[in-house]
Amino acid sequence: MNAPPLTPDFIPHEWRPLASAHLADGFVTLEWADGMTFAAYSLWLAENAEGFGLELLTRESMLEPRDLPAPSDLMSAGVDDDGALVLGWSGGRTVRVHPGWLRYVADGALVPSSALPEPTMWTGTDFSEPPTLDGSRILDDDDVLDQWIATLVQYGLCRLTDTPTDLDFVGRLVAHVGPIRDTNFGPVWSVQSKPNPDSTAYTGLDLGQHTDLPTREVPPGFQFLHCIENSVQGGWSRMSDGWAVAEAIRAEHPDAYDALTSLEWVFMNRAKDAEHRWIGPIIDHGGKRQPLTLRAFYPVRSAPHMDPADMPRAYESLRVFAEMARDPRFQVAYPFRPGDLVGFDNRRILHGRDAFESGGARLLRGCYADHDDFYSRLRVLRRDRSRPAGPLSYASTHLPSTQGVPA
Numbered sequence: 501m502n503a504p505p506l507t508p509d510f511i512p513h514e515w516r517p518l519a520s521a522h523l524a525d526g527f528v529t530l531e532w533a534d535g536m537t538f539a540a541y542s543l544w545l546a547e548n549a550e551g552f553g554l555e556l557l558t559r560e561s562m563l564e565p566r567d568l569p570a571p572s573d574l575m576s577a578g579v580d581d582d583g584a585l586v587l588g589w590s591g592g593r594t595v596r597v598h599p600g601w602l603r604y605v606a607d608g609a610l611v612p613s614s615a616l617p618e619p620t621m622w623t624g625t626d627f628s629e630p631p632t633l634d635g636s637r638i639l640d641d642d643d644v645l646d647q648w649i650a651t652l653v654q655y656g657l658c659r660l661t662d663t664p665t666d667l668d669f670v671g672r673l674v675a676h677v678g679p680i681r682d683t684n685f686g687p688v689w690s691v692q693s694k695p696n697p698d699s700t701a702y703t704g705l706d707l708g709q710h711t712d713l714p715t716r717e718v719p720p721g722f723q724f725l726h727c728i729e730n731s732v733q734g735g736w737s738r739m740s741d742g743w744a745v746a747e748a749i750r751a752e753h754p755d756a757y758d759a760l761t762s763l764e765w766v767f768m769n770r771a772k773d774a775e776h777r778w779i780g781p782i783i784d785h786g787g788k789r790q791p792l793t794l795r796a797f798y799p800v801r802s803a804p805h806m807d808p809a810d811m812p813r814a815y816e817s818l819r820v821f822a823e824m825a826r827d828p829r830f831q832v833a834y835p836f837r838p839g840d841l842v843g844f845d846n847r848r849i850l851h852g853r854d855a856f857e858s859g860g861a862r863l864l865r866g867c868y869a870d871h872d873d874f875y876s877r878l879r880v881l882r883r884d885r886s887r888p889a890g891p892l893s894y895a896s897t898h899l900p901s902t903q904g905v906p907a
């Protein structure tokens with residue numbers, strides 16, 4: 501067999517020999533033995549073929565669109581003895597194209613969601629505690645790393661137990677996946693309570709269900725909280741799937757849902773040395789390809805940005821949102837133990853905290869990351885693995901509830 505042609509990526513594609521290739525009207529209709537067909541456009545093939553537009557070191561297409569050939573310059577298409585696509589261009593140029601890469605595209609595997617688990621909506625009846633994994637070897641075991649990221653993508657929530665309790669671990673773990681999303685709080689920050697607090701930041705006040713940093717055009721995709729020390733009474737964390745909350749509001753309180761998705765607010769942080777601002781609705785569906793973003797942090801919701809006539813219903817909708825977000829039917833509540841590291845989708849999952857007595861010490865370390873870098877790492881981890889993309893299983897000691905993991 502001849503050497504496989506290079507592909508416009510670094511993915512080790514399986515060789516999937518073509519059965520036939522037929523050129524007509526600038527398209528090459530490809531067919532595989534199992535009956536799969538795919539219409540490949542001539543200029544797209546030119547851009548991505550070794551020997552034409554593909555730059556061999558970067559695997560990027562280096563053909564500026566004005567330098568593309570005419571579709572009619574593609575003179576012939578066929579399949580060689582190895583099953584590769586062979587294209588003959590005017591001027592005598594002949595190129596081979598990897599049939600496994602063509603099949604990968606034909607199967608729809610190029611779209612961003614294809615290598616990631618399907619997000620699964622959950623409520624408090626699905627879980628009695630967060631989906632949980634043993635995190636003691638996560639930096640050394642890519643199977644655990646894969647399952648952790650996949651769980652974060654699927655449920656928007658995953659707890660690791662038995663991680664090292666040094667102050668830098670959460671930063672080390674996130675940096676092991678991709679860049680930390682730095683903010684005006686620094687790359688890694690502390691949530692700390694002290695026996696004699698000198699600031700409200702160090703008190704044990706109840707925190708309602710919220711998402712962090714709605715003051716940003718793109719709030720951080722994931723948030724991580726790592727428990728270093730906890731000897732206080734109370735202070736349980738509460739998580740609810742904001743996706744499920746939003747859908748329940750849509751079904752049960754359609755007027756509130758309309759207000760929450762359409763009426764805009766100005767969000768502004770109140771720091772002495774930072775002034776981030778953004779305008780958006782509480783439930784932000786964004787554009788066609790953008791994920792749900794909940795802008796639900798009341799301490800930085802600055803002012804209604806709407807017709808005064810809409811303000812009464814806007815405030816009423818906030819009350820509905822807060823009550824639904826607090827409803828136990830959507831919630832998972834759990835204590836933080838030293839070594840626990842909880843990650844969650846900061847744009848989808850609502851997090852909050854019960855009040856606690858300030859008689860003990862409580863120290864969490866936290867940081868943020870963007871969705872893209874976690875998705876990227878999972879795709880790379882899965883390049884060389886055959887891994888089922890279905891629901892995940894957890895260690896039996898950590899099964900979330902008698903209902904188990906949603907199918």
Ligand SMILES: [Fe+2]
Nearest residue numbers: 710711712851
């Ligand atoms: Fe928060």
